[in-house]
Amino acid sequence: MSALSQRKRILIVSHYAGGARHGMVYRNYVHAREWVKAGHEVTVVAASYSHTRREQPVVPGAHALEHIDGIRYLWLRTPTYSPKSMLGRVLSMFWFTIRMYGRHPVLRESYDVVMLSVPQPFAVYPTRAIARRSAAPLVLDIRDLWPLTLTLLGGTSSRHPFIRLVGAAERAACSAADLVTAVPRNAEAYLMSRGLRKGRFLPMGNGVMVDELGCEQLPAQHREYLSQLRASGAFLIGYAGAVGLANALHVAVEALAMLSSNVHLVIVGEGPERGALQSNAERLGIQNRLHWLIPVRRDQVPDFLEHVDVAYAGALASPLYQYGASFTKLNDYMMASKPVVYAVGDPGNGVEASGCGVSCPAEDVVAVADGIKWLMRLSADELAALGDRGHNWCAVHQDAARQAQQILDTLERGIE
Incomplete structure (x- = not known):
């Protein structure tokens, strides 16, 4: 031996x-x-x-x-x-x-x-x-x-x-x-x-530690706020993570302006780009559709994702990503069985490999907006099927x- x-x-x-x-x-x-x-x-x-x-x-x-x-x-x-x-x-x-x-x-x-x-x-x-x-x-x-x-x-x-x-x-x-x-x-x-x-x-x-995934409830005020948004008939795009330039949240905000008024973006996180994103939303007249929740523990992220329809991950356009990327937040989204809008553009990424959502080039606002429109046309069962694909793929490969x-x-x- x-x-x-x-x-x-x-x-x-x-x-x-x-x-x-x-x-x-x-x-x-x-x-x-x-x-x-x-x-x-x-x-x-x-x-x-x-x-x-x-x-x-x-x-x-x-x-x-x-x-x-x-x-x-x-x-x-x-x-x-x-x-x-x-x-x-x-x-x-x-x-x-x-x-x-x-x-x-x-x-x-x-x-x-x-x-x-x-x-x-x-x-x-x-x-x-x-x-x-x-x-x-x-x-x-x-x-x-x-x-x-x-x-x-x-x-x-x-x-x-x-x-x-x-x-x-x-x-x-x-x-x-x-x-x-x-x-x-x-x-x-x-x-x-x-x-x-x-x-x-x-x-x-x-x-991911597949056999040790914890799920704790969000703070009561978070749950109440999200429940009110859902009750209003809003289609919720969720993001959980750092709010920096590299996370390309400006793409999600600009895409939001191209979508119907019932589409909202909810961000759980803080970072140096928050002020710029909020100002951009005000300039675009969509400030009432961009929502901020204070950061939560990682074991509370699955509960947040349970309250949204799809999740977003993005990055700045760069030749660096031809070599591939692996974002922890993407694992979180997939293990929560959530369809994903993924705007990084790295070849062979998990969203492409699993078929759990939409993969589009980095910083392509039109492609992101079109991807969200396609997901909005799907039934609840079809969205759940996409989420299951991501979960099953991640549980094996990650x-x-x-x-x-x-x-x-x-x-x-x-x-x-």
């Missing part, structure tokens, strides 16, 4: 890792939970501060150990920063990488599998050293392609010194990886151009337990 078939000690290095209590990033927590449930011992090393979390861990000194749902977390002290400060983010990346060279016992132990979860790839250098010292396979888990995201979405010059440093770290990570698990499912050729060896690519979207085992099975086949 291969050593990988036995109980394993798995290390996940992820600067921004979160969890059920802390919030995003969920991906590492989800896979770690599944490995723990399968009998493995999992350690996550993460920074003490991340702008993506809703709650930060308490780290009084240089580091802190914490056990969460059977997972051992080592939090490394890093500076806090404003989410809007690019300098603060960069300093945090370098500080985390330096901390990884520390002499904490967790960082000196041996492991059977070592995983580095990125976008920021600088931690590849100390993580690669741990894998080599442990004689363990190195898994590179890619959530976003850096530096492509910074150049194609952020508009940073490819000649910028920071981009060159990121590119060098990306090449080092791809060259060292025994396996790449990648949210961008169409990125194999690109990653091979960065040093990845043939046959080491495993596309893997953001997973099942975190299946993904976690697939990673270990792939490593075992590769080593043998």
Whole structure:
């Protein structure tokens, strides 16, 4: 029997890792939970501060150990920063990488599998050293392609010194990886151009813990408000998530203006674009059809989706998405059996693959409006059938337990 078939000690290095209590990033927590449930011992090393979390861990000194749902977390002290400060983010990346060279016992132990979860790839250098010292396979888990995201979405010059440093770290990570698990499912050729060896690519979207999906009721005022909208005969488009420029909610607002007066958009979330979206709605004369609800816990999102007819997800138009995308909110929509209007345009996305709604190009307002019109013409049973397709597809293809085992099975086949 291969050593990988036995109980394993798995290390996940992820600067921004979160969890059920802390919030995003969920991906590492989800896979770690599944490995723990399968009998493995999992350690996550993460920074003490991340702008993506809703709650930060308490780290009084240089580091802190914490056990969460059977997972051992080592939090490394890093500076806090404003989410809007690019300098603060960069300093945090370098500080985390330096901390990884520390002499904490967790960082000196041996492991059977070592995983580095990125976008920021600088931690590849100390993580690669741990894998080599442990004689363990190195898994590179890619959530976003850096530096492509910074150049194609952020508009940073490819000649910028920071981009060159990121590119060098990306090449080092791809060259060292025994396996790449990648949210961008169409990125194999690109990653091979960065040093990845043939046959080491495993596309893997953001997973869901199918057997642990919770559903708690919305706050009473949310439920009452949504019930009143439904009672008025409104057709409700729902959105749950961050309200930033990258989420392309301006497309949904502009599409709303092209639809009949009984169509309403309900947003559960907050973010820097709220003011601009509200102003745009007022300019278009549809301010009474754009509704805002304060953010809710993730386990309350299914109840919100139960109160809407269809759900929206979008992104800014960018060549970056030719490599693929996997939005956590899309999993939420699909697992809630909700038809989806998906305006990202990445080839082979879950909406196309499952047939659970409408997939159209990013920032195409007319296509979004036409998609909603088509969904409005369907009967309640037909809408429910679309939602069931999405649920069934997501439960199979995005099942975190299946993904976690697939990673270990792939490593075992590769080593043998």
